[in-house]
Amino acid sequence: MKIENIGIDIIEIKKIEKIGIEKISKRILSPEEYNIFLNIKNIKRKLSFVAGRWAVKEAIFKTAYTSKNKKINFCSYTILNNELGKPYVKNLDTKNIMISISHSEKYAIALAILTTL
Secondary structure, three states, X not given: OEEEEEEXXXXXXXXXXXXXXXXXXXXXXXXXXXXXXXXXXXXXXXXXXXXXXXXXXXXXXXXXXXXXXXXXXHHHOXXXXXXXXXXXXXXXXXXXXXXXXXXXXXXXXXXXXXXEO
16 A cells, blocks of 8 residues: 555634534535534534544545645535544545544644555
């Protein structure tokens, strides 16, 4: 396995709150992610969830779509977690992407690594 490209993004969770959590969630979450979002009752957890999805989707964009002319619809693919909580990408053209998301009280950060075999 060879690393082709790396992307990273960090976002202040307050930014999600300032822009509007509903507005951003509808703009970046896939239908499957949006259903997960709707089932989260705690507002801090909702903000953290959306901030993490924002950060990882930005990191994926920076990794997989380096051409400025390339458009990507964040709603067209989904970030899910496996049974151990590890995030993974579903329904994205590029299959060889590994991701990691981390949160603190103030920030969400994500890393995406594009690999080739």
